[in-house]
Amino acid sequence: MRASLPGRRPAGGAFRTRSAAAARLLLSRRPWLSLTYLLSSSLVAFLFAGLLIELTGRAMDLANQVAGAPGVLMVLVAVLAVVLPLASILLSMVERWRLRLVDPGPAPSRHPRLAVRPLWRWLVARCSERATWWEAAYALLFSIALAPFDLTAAVALPALPGVLLALPFYDLLYPGSPLHTTGHSRIAGNLFVDSVQADIALGLGGLLLIVPTAFAVIGLARVRGMVARLFLVGPGDQALTDRLRTLSRSRSRMVDAFDAERRRIERDLHDGAQQRLIALMGTLGLAEIELAGGPASARDLVTRARHEARDTLAELRLLVQGIHPPVLTHRGLPGALDALADRLPIPVELDVRLASRPAAPIESAAYFVAAEALANVVKHSRAARAWISISDADGLLRLEIGDDGVGGADPDRGTGLVGLTDRMSVLEGRLVISSPAGGPTVVRAEVALG
Amino acid sequence: MVIAEDSVLLREGLAQILERFGHIVVAAVGDAEALCDAVAEHRPDVVVTDVRMPPGFTDEGLRAALELRRERPRLPTVVLSQYVETGSAEELIATGGGVGYLLKDRIGEVAEFVDALRRVAAGGTVIDPEVVRRLLAHRRSNAAIARRLSVTEAAVLKHIGNIFGKLGLQPASDDHRRVRAVLAYLSGL
Numbered sequence: 001m002r003a004s005l006p007g008r009r010p011a012g013g014a015f016r017t018r019s020a021a022a023a024r025l026l027l028s029r030r031p032w033l034s035l036t037y038l039l040s041s042s043l044v045a046f047l048f049a050g051l052l053i054e055l056t057g058r059a060m061d062l063a064n065q066v067a068g069a070p071g072v073l074m075v076l077v078a079v080l081a082v083v084l085p086l087a088s089i090l091l092s093m094v095e096r097w098r099l100r101l102v103d104p105g106p107a108p109s110r111h112p113r114l115a116v117r118p119l120w121r122w123l124v125a126r127c128s129e130r131a132t133w134w135e136a137a138y139a140l141l142f143s144i145a146l147a148p149f150d151l152t153a154a155v156a157l158p159a160l161p162g163v164l165l166a167l168p169f170y171d172l173l174y175p176g177s178p179l180h181t182t183g184h185s186r187i188a189g190n191l192f193v194d195s196v197q198a199d200i201a202l203g204l205g206g207l208l209l210i211v212p213t214a215f216a217v218i219g220l221a222r223v224r225g226m227v228a229r230l231f232l233v234g235p236g237d238q239a240l241t242d243r244l245r246t247l248s249r250s251r252s253r254m255v256d257a258f259d260a261e262r263r264r265i266e267r268d269l270h271d272g273a274q275q276r277l278i279a280l281m282g283t284l285g286l287a288e289i290e291l292a293g294g295p296a297s298a299r300d301l302v303t304r305a306r307h308e309a310r311d312t313l314a315e316l317r318l319l320v321q322g323i324h325p326p327v328l329t330h331r332g333l334p335g336a337l338d339a340l341a342d343r344l345p346i347p348v349e350l351d352v353r354l355a356s357r358p359a360a361p362i363e364s365a366a367y368f369v370a371a372e373a374l375a376n377v378v379k380h381s382r383a384a385r386a387w388i389s390i391s392d393a394d395g396l397l398r399l400e401i402g403d404d405g406v407g408g409a410d411p412d413r414g415t416g417l418v419g420l421t422d423r424m425s426v427l428e429g430r431l432v433i434s435s436p437a438g439g440p441t442v443v444r445a446e447v448a449l450g
Numbered sequence: 451m452v453i454a455e456d457s458v459l460l461r462e463g464l465a466q467i468l469e470r471f472g473h474i475v476v477a478a479v480g481d482a483e484a485l486c487d488a489v490a491e492h493r494p495d496v497v498v499t500d501v502r503m504p505p506g507f508t509d510e511g512l513r514a515a516l517e518l519r520r521e522r523p524r525l526p527t528v529v530l531s532q533y534v535e536t537g538s539a540e541e542l543i544a545t546g547g548g549v550g551y552l553l554k555d556r557i558g559e560v561a562e563f564v565d566a567l568r569r570v571a572a573g574g575t576v577i578d579p580e581v582v583r584r585l586l587a588h589r590r591s592n593a594a595i596a597r598r599l600s601v602t603e604a605a606v607l608k609h610i611g612n613i614f615g616k617l618g619l620q621p622a623s624d625d626h627r628r629v630r631a632v633l634a635y636l637s638g639l
Binding site: 282329 | 456457459460462463464466467470501502507508509532533534535536537538554555557558559560561563584
């Protein structure tokens with residue numbers, strides 16, 4: 001039902017929505033954040049690589065003086081095995097923090113928590129972690145390739161519209177510059193244009209170029225963010241998200257299937273057992289009449305049999321009511337809630353404001369919330385009256401069941417309300433219970449109508 | 451008589467009962483469309499129909515009965531329902547005299563069932579006692595009842611005796627308020 005919604009929009013709607021979204025994106029902080037991300041890369045890389053190289057160089061110098069070539073080798077091994085991994089871990093912390101500029105998703109570290117003492121064990125564990133080596137690989141790639149690339153892109157991309165926009169001002173400020181000949185602007189080589197028109201054209205061109213430039217910056221920063229995420233956060237997060245999505249989809253499919261199954265059972269009982277019992281009662285009723293002049297004992301037996309059939313039918317009807325009330329299918333929530341209120345031993349005020357009939361899963365969830373809440377009112381609240389209100393304004397179905405009882409209902413005790421909370425959460429709705437000691441109790445359910 | 455009931459077993463049971471009491475079943479059909487055709491063809495004295503029938507298995511029978519009553523306002527019609535739905539009873543009664551709304555359970559009380567059909571055929575209104583009980587036990591707050599009662603009280607009181615006759619109830623003074631609520635329901639306000 002939800003998936004079919006976009007299809008109902010007019011044909012031009014999708015394009016208009018998309019260009020509106022693009023405009024919003026350009027006017028947001030996104031382009032600036034992306035640019036900041038790309039520009040700050042080089043600063044981080046410079047600090048990281050600079051410090052690492054400087055410190056390594058000094059250590060090697062020192063080692064050379066103390067122990068000669070073997071000392072230098074030892075330092076080199078130590079740097080590659082310990083210093084680089086540890087520094088990479090630090091860099092990665094910075095990089096994950098920086099990632100938030102372009103990627104709002106959570107970026108948790110892949111390192112497991114470890115006891116810091118004893119220190120040597122911590123060092124060995126950290127340096128042999130897979131996550132650490134991913135981070136070290138990122139650190140190298142980042143320092144050698146990514147950061148220079150970021151800097152180049154961050155400078156080069158905005159340069160063209162920047163220069164074009166600046167040219168007219170340059171003309172105004174420095175009329176006698178080498179870019180100028182009398183009354184003409186030289187764009188490139190031997191290409192001359194009349195000055196004023198050229199200034200306007202160049203300025204406009206610069207303005208127009210801002211849009212694709214901004215998108216390019218956003219896109220590049222995003223790709224860079226994805227690279228950083230791949231190395232520093234790993235694909236595990238995405239896999240989990242996918243799995244969660246699959247799970248919640250299958251959960252809601254299962255609930256739909258249960259619902260359909262309940263309807264089917266109800267229909268089967270209605271078409272099968274119930275009709276047969278009624279026919280049986282008819283036959284027994286006829287037998288009673290035929291036996292009117294016969295032996296009283298036989299007539300009594302038949303009457304008893306008919307009464308038993310009647311009681312069985314009544315029991316079956318109650319059972320069906322709990323599985324899926326037929327009145328809900330026939331008359332929707334107004335009729336079903338009315339019938340529910342009718343069966344209660346206390347007065348129930350009903351306020352139904354429904355403009356249209358909700359989808360079947362929402363309808364039955366709302367019904368069962370009301371049924372369970374009212375059952376609790378009768379069982380626990382000692383209330384003298386209760387009320388139900390249901391409305392569907394603003395694309396949201398709101399259901400409230402309240403009473404004037406003693407309150408103190410605990411949703412964690414008893415499975416009824418827990419089941420209903422689950423049911424609502426499958427529909428991405430919510431169920432709130434307010435029941436202070438001394439009352440009153442109000443159960444409120446909200447679910448989007450999709 | 452014309453019978454509409456989708457369960458073959460029950461349809462034949464019904465026909466057997468009616469014929470046992472000397473009625474002639476001119477057509478016994480299984481869905482609402484066939485019911486309308488049969489009524490047009492046979493012009494029966496009484497129509498007996500199930501509520502829930504093919505193709506949708508919701509309330510096709512009731513809809514067909516209401517439709518038939520619109521076309522032939524005096525056509526005696528008895529609707530048999532598996533469940534008490536006060537709303538359905540309301541709608542049916544709003545179409546005037548010569549209607550009945552009974553739970554299917556009543557078929558077992560053969561003599562009373564056939565008598566109810568006879569009363570409907572004579573232009574009477576027969577409502578299942580369970581429906582009346584449900585309405586009388588309908589203990590809403592007075593405010594809610596007052597909201598539902600949108601006709602003048604005098605007009606309501608005028609009909610009370612009438613209604614009592616139809617329901618076969620003995621009026622009792624303390625039931626007055628509730629009876630007015632029931633009446634409000636029955637007149638389909």
